[in-house]
Amino acid sequence: MRHILSRRTIGGRRRRRRIARLAAAVIISAAIALIIAIAPHGSSTESGAVHLGTLDPGSYPTVPRAVSTPTDADAAVQESIRLGEFVTLLSDVDPRLAYGGGGKAVTPQYPPDSLAYPYPDQTAARAAGLIAGWTTGATHRPNDAIGLQIQLTVLRFGTADQAARAGNLMADNASNLPGQPRANRAPLAVPGYSGARSVLTAFDTVDSWLPQGELLVGVHAEDDIAEPDGPAPLLDLTRRVLDKQLELLPGYPPTPADQIATAPSDIAGMLGRTLPNGSGGATMGVYAAHAALTGDGYPVASALAFRDAGVDLMARDLTTVYRTADQAAARRLQTALSGERAAQYEPIAPPPGLPVATCGHLRDKTAAAAQYYCSVPYGRYLAEVPAEQPRDLQQRADAQYELLTSGG
Amino acid sequence: MRSRTFRRAGLGLLTLVLAAVAGISTADATSTTVPGHAVPGMTPADLDTLEFGPYAANPADYRPALDSVGAVYQVEARRMFGYVADPSDIAPGLNFLSDVEIIASDAIGIRDNDHLLPRNFPAIAAARNFIGGVVVGRNNRSGRARESATIALLRFPDEVAARAAAADINGALGSPGRHPIPIAGPDAQAGSADNAIGQLVSVRGPYVVVGQARVSRPDPVALAARLSTLAQAQFAAMAELTPTPLDDIPDLPQDRDAMMRRALTDPGGVSALDYANTSLQGAYGPRAALHFEDDAALMRRVFAGDGVDLVAQNAGKIYRTRDLDAAFRLQATLTIVGPDDRELANPPGITDAHCVQRGQADPATNAQSVCVVVYGRYVGLVGAGTVPATKTPDALYQRAAAQYSILARSR
Numbered sequence: 001m002r003h004i005l006s007r008r009t010i011g012g013r014r015r016r017r018r019i020a021r022l023a024a025a026v027i028i029s030a031a032i033a034l035i036i037a038i039a040p041h042g043s044s045t046e047s048g049a050v051h052l053g054t055l056d057p058g059s060y061p062t063v064p065r066a067v068s069t070p071t072d073a074d075a076a077v078q079e080s081i082r083l084g085e086f087v088t089l090l091s092d093v094d095p096r097l098a099y100g101g102g103g104k105a106v107t108p109q110y111p112p113d114s115l116a117y118p119y120p121d122q123t124a125a126r127a128a129g130l131i132a133g134w135t136t137g138a139t140h141r142p143n144d145a146i147g148l149q150i151q152l153t154v155l156r157f158g159t160a161d162q163a164a165r166a167g168n169l170m171a172d173n174a175s176n177l178p179g180q181p182r183a184n185r186a187p188l189a190v191p192g193y194s195g196a197r198s199v200l201t202a203f204d205t206v207d208s209w210l211p212q213g214e215l216l217v218g219v220h221a222e223d224d225i226a227e228p229d230g231p232a233p234l235l236d237l238t239r240r241v242l243d244k245q246l247e248l249l250p251g252y253p254p255t256p257a258d259q260i261a262t263a264p265s266d267i268a269g270m271l272g273r274t275l276p277n278g279s280g281g282a283t284m285g286v287y288a289a290h291a292a293l294t295g296d297g298y299p300v301a302s303a304l305a306f307r308d309a310g311v312d313l314m315a316r317d318l319t320t321v322y323r324t325a326d327q328a329a330a331r332r333l334q335t336a337l338s339g340e341r342a343a344q345y346e347p348i349a350p351p352p353g354l355p356v357a358t359c360g361h362l363r364d365k366t367a368a369a370a371q372y373y374c375s376v377p378y379g380r381y382l383a384e385v386p387a388e389q390p391r392d393l394q395q396r397a398d399a400q401y402e403l404l405t406s407g408g
Numbered sequence: 409m410r411s412r413t414f415r416r417a418g419l420g421l422l423t424l425v426l427a428a429v430a431g432i433s434t435a436d437a438t439s440t441t442v443p444g445h446a447v448p449g450m451t452p453a454d455l456d457t458l459e460f461g462p463y464a465a466n467p468a469d470y471r472p473a474l475d476s477v478g479a480v481y482q483v484e485a486r487r488m489f490g491y492v493a494d495p496s497d498i499a500p501g502l503n504f505l506s507d508v509e510i511i512a513s514d515a516i517g518i519r520d521n522d523h524l525l526p527r528n529f530p531a532i533a534a535a536r537n538f539i540g541g542v543v544v545g546r547n548n549r550s551g552r553a554r555e556s557a558t559i560a561l562l563r564f565p566d567e568v569a570a571r572a573a574a575a576d577i578n579g580a581l582g583s584p585g586r587h588p589i590p591i592a593g594p595d596a597q598a599g600s601a602d603n604a605i606g607q608l609v610s611v612r613g614p615y616v617v618v619g620q621a622r623v624s625r626p627d628p629v630a631l632a633a634r635l636s637t638l639a640q641a642q643f644a645a646m647a648e649l650t651p652t653p654l655d656d657i658p659d660l661p662q663d664r665d666a667m668m669r670r671a672l673t674d675p676g677g678v679s680a681l682d683y684a685n686t687s688l689q690g691a692y693g694p695r696a697a698l699h700f701e702d703d704a705a706l707m708r709r710v711f712a713g714d715g716v717d718l719v720a721q722n723a724g725k726i727y728r729t730r731d732l733d734a735a736f737r738l739q740a741t742l743t744i745v746g747p748d749d750r751e752l753a754n755p756p757g758i759t760d761a762h763c764v765q766r767g768q769a770d771p772a773t774n775a776q777s778v779c780v781v782v783y784g785r786y787v788g789l790v791g792a793g794t795v796p797a798t799k800t801p802d803a804l805y806q807r808a809a810a811q812y813s814i815l816a817r818s819r
Contacts, residue, residue: 096655140655141658143474143475145475145476146474146475146476146477146480146658147655147658148655223654223655224477225477225480225481225654225655225657225658226653226654226655227477227537228537228539228564228565228569228654229565229566229654230565
């Protein structure tokens with residue numbers, strides 16, 4: 001699904017991405033429609049001007065849900081988020097890659113574009129042995145229709161053989177996109193990585209796959225503006241991405257495959273504090289700070305804000321909840337994140353009963369992001385709430401606030 | 409023109425004196441206020457009474473959408489206009505515009521009025537990863553002794569690609585009887601089939617220069633000399649040109665000194681001034697801006713004399729001059745009423761405007777009628793089609809009023 005305030009989900013060709021966005025929007029709408037929740041109102045009031053009695057959460061839940069035994073799909077996503085803590089933040093590789101986002105799990109239930117393309121019936125074969133994976137993207141331009149883009153994916157398989165085989169399959173596939181006149185171009189080489197397979201696709205993008213034991217690192221690089229310069233600059237950037245990524249990989253402590261389903265699924269009760277979308281998804285779970293940044297639209301600014309506010313955990317479902325050091329830190333984070341959103345969102349008045357919230361309305365109505373959002377602080381927590389309609393925004397924001405107040 | 413300027417100056421002095429007197433006697437008499445920032449010599453219009461039609465009458469930030477590679481490359485191509493020699497510098501008399509255009513990276517939709525580029529240039533462009541370029545051409549507008557010069561400046565990814573493209577172009581220029589023309593200057597190949605029209609192709613780093621000269625009668629010596637001059641002028645003009653790294657092009661400034669903010673914009677679906685090639689919109693320094701003027705000799709003198717240092721083109725065209733006096737002088741120049749032209753009445757409510765119906769369309773803009781307004785040091789030009797003698801040119805007047813209002817409301 002499209003996670004909240006997502007600026008982009010990079011990877012593959014742009015048209016396909018747009019279709020995926022449309023589909024994601026439809027899925028979200030359907031999911032919202034399906035939500036049936038019991039909504040007992042909180043009775044206490046927090047300090048400040050918020051009076052719970054005046055809030056109108058509609059039919060959204062207002063008490064934290066108990067996250068019970070997760071499905072295999074959700075457990076795989078949580079393990080992927082754990083892996084995401086060791087996936088390179090692309091803005092750390094090249095300062096041009098300042099616009100980030102798209103951090104999400106890659107699992108058998110949520111295969112990446114390049115695994116699913118072009119024949120869905122081959123997905124299972126390509127993904128044979130896939131246990132978990134994390135992908136993150138970054139662009140040079142706020143408008144992701146043009147310019148440099150990188151998508152980094154790390155996949156974990158059951159065996160090294162499976163990892164190597166998947167890498168070969170995807171490289172074969174990328175070099176031989178069916179129906180494309182410029183298929184089967186000469187293979188490329190990533191400087192310093194003789195073990196990597198790298199191909200120049202029919203769309204002049206550079207796709208590289210490097211097996212590392214049971215792990216497989218994939219880098220998709222494209223720059224339509226600089227296409228006439230050829231693939232060399234993209235290969236060099238791929239090399240630098242791999243350099244950073246291989247530094248981080250040894251830090252990942254893989255949860256044994258047979259224990260993933262029973263690993264803790266709601267760390268510190270964070271997921272219970274989010275509003276649920278009801279259908280799981282490739283971003284649903286609890287994140288440490290670095291993994292959270294791999295899904296952040298403005299990772300450079302957010303990294304500073306996270307450090308300043310002492311963000312240690314983030315949970316994401318329909319809404320996103322950050323845990324900071326204390327109440328003052330949560331307010332500072334609210335100011336910082338609202339500042340980041342200002343370029344994309346025009347400030348609007350908060351819901352009537354919730355003056356502590358800061359809210360915005362998408363400036364470019366066609367952009368691939370939520371039409372509205374509010375950030376809602378309570379205690380050491382800060383929630384970000386997306387919505388497509390003002391009425392829904394108000395109800396979600398009110399519900400999110402009540403939910404935080406009852407979270408203990 | 410001259411008398412008009414002096415009249416303005418006199419009027420300005422009178423206004424100043426009256427204003428001073430008024431200031432002393434009735435300091436609080438502010439019942440009738442006129443918007444704008446009046447300076448001596450201007451006759452500010454009452455903006456509230458002007459008729460703008462569908463046109464935006466307030467300055468607005470210029471944010472062109474760079475949402476395609478083609479749009480990005482055009483930004484770099486526009487910059488290259490500042491590094492093309494003016495053909496009027498190559499030989500006296502080559503003053504009149506025959507072509508000025510951007511060549512898009514796919515080289516589709518080229519007008520090439522002077523038949524400079526080979527017909528298969530789109531194929532060459534595709535094969536050699538052409539990025540973009542510009543063409544500027546002028547002639548002496550003589551029927552009997554036609555002379556002309558045309559220059560294309562074309563950017564390729566690197567020198568290797570540029571050399572390959574140059575070879576392609578040279579090959580495509582080959583025609584029966586075409587023979588080399590020896591020209592002074594390194595690394596340029598020239599040839600002609602008839603010793604009257606000759607072409608040269610040269611490479612400078614990632615750039616290919618294609619030039620064409622026509623002399624009034626077949627004369628290999630004169631043609632060689634003309635092509636040599638063309639090459640030297642062009643190499644001098646591009647001496648400081650360095651290619652913007654492709655990935656950095658979107659960072660190039662799109663507006664200079666808020667000039668584009670001051671230029672009239674098209675409301676959707678309405679073409680206010682048909683530039684024949686909307687990619688020419690942008691803010692230009694005087695050297696580049698001169699390429700868009702029909703009479704290069706006249707306008708070079710005027711640009712220098714009136715201190716024109718920036719020109720912005722959108723649906724309206726804005727010239728920034730030295731001061732108000734210079735602005736009125738430039739207005740007079742831009743609205744000289746020629747033998748085939750007809751003076752039009754001023755747009756309602758605007759004194760500092762002058763409008764003319766042209767006998768011939770402007771070759772750069774296609775405008776058949778123009779209004780030129782003055783506000784402070786800024787001169788605004790808008791155009792439209794032919795104005796029938798029996799009709800009021802509503803569209804032209806609305807554009808003039810909106811352009812005037814934008815200038816008056818700019819700071």
